[in-house]
Amino acid sequence: WADGETHTLEIRVSGSGVVTCLVDDVVAASADAYTFTAALTLVPYIFLLHATTSPGAVKILEWECGYQA
Helix, strand or coil: CCCCCCCCEEEEECCCCEEEEEECCEECCCCCCCECCCCCCCCCCCCCCCCCCCCCCCCCCCCCCCCCC
């Protein structure tokens, strides 16, 4: 991505454990299919890796994590 661009990354996990990845509100065709089993506990996290010696600012504008039975 170029400097100054803004993108939306979203990971959705359905009640049955099916994972859907979206980039800018479009399902990512390159994402691997995955389904979590019912016995797993998930802990969300963010990992950022800058490929430069003088990285720009990273702004997390919204973080939502919830459980819906």
